[in-house]
């Protein structure tokens with residue numbers, strides 16, 4: 168076995184992108200690495216190359232038969248590791264629930280949840296852990312409302328989901344137990360919703376909609392409904408809550424951005440986009456794809472058929488050929504076509520919802536607590552390294 172560098176590469180102390188990304192981007196060839204599951208792969212870091220791999224059907228996700236680069240099992244990933252036509256069929260069953268129009272309709276609900284969580288923080292003791300008291304319950308409650316998951320169960324998910332989103336941090340037996348318990352919870356919930364529908368009751372939420380599709384082509388199997396329900400809850404809250412906490416932290420380091428969001432909340436969009444570009448959230452690096460033909464990338468490299476490639480959106484987001492001064496967090500970036508939500512057929516289903524939650528969450532936090540500051544020395548913050556989504560385990564703040 169040749170001595171290859173192991174991927175994913177370790178992140179920086181504050182969860183910054185691995186230094187290797189910038190170095191590799193300069194290399195004419197695609198560097199060969201050993202994935203954490205033992206397979207060899209080529210890593211793709213240049214912006215236009217990453218976009219091509221993510222959007223060209225000659226790169227297959229399902230042909231990569233090894234385990235994913237994080238602790239979820241392939242069977243629990245209804246969308247992420249599937250290719251057309253199966254991927255399109257499953258995604259088509261839920262996509263209507265997350266269109267820009269639907270998200271505009273959700274806005275009052277999201278605003279209510281933000282207000283309730285902020286009011287709870289304001290009424291509680293100081294200092295407060297903003298992850299525990301705001302970013303996680305906010306993002307989780309929004310997903311519960313959308314899916315129709317009982318909100319009294321909100322506290323049950325994080326202890327299961329943290330190990331499921333591990334990239335080597337949690338032991339395999341813990342991960343397996345959490346997969347099983349999460350699956351058991353959603354199996355029982357889907358059964359309950361089915362029974363209520365059969366009894367003629369109206370049940371709000373996407374789980375009930377998945378069980379009673381308006382169009383035949385949106386029909387999913389019972390097992391798919393269970394997997395999709397758990398998957399959407401996880402995908403929807405884990406990313407958003409971590410990005411929000413990391414965004415609050417970054418804004419505290421950039422007071423000019425705090426002023427902008429606080430004084431002109433309607434213009435928070437570009438700030439949020441820039442934070443999303445800058446943050447480098449993906450601890451697994453990217454999703455492995457297999458080339459099903461020889462494919463020439465825009466950067467000039469030809470990927471031979473059969474090779475595994477891992478496109479790295481975080482590296483693409485810091486490509487100086489596309490983003491001027493990529494290492495600077497600038498709220499006035501005019502053009503910001505970042506790849507934080509992916510690109511192509513697997514582009515994040517909840518991107519519009521995530522944007523809304525980020526905008527409302529940040530304007531609410533800095534609007535309610537204009538003097539917000541860290542309650543501990545920065546060196547004491549615990550970063551979520553070796554996890555699928557980087558972020559903070561806690562964010563103790565006061566005001």
Ligand code: HEM
Nearest residue numbers: 246247402403406407410507508509513515516517520521
């Ligand atoms: C800031 C928050 C978020 C970020 C950074 C984010 C990012 C991503 C990324 C990078 C992907 C994968 C793209 C790929 O596989 O190539 C993805 C997929 C996905 N996201 Fe998000 N996401 C966020 C919030 C949400 C929310 C709120 C939802 C709620 C519905 C959601 C649901 C999904 C789903 C279901 C997929 C799988 C799509 C597919 O494979 O077709 N995400 N997201």
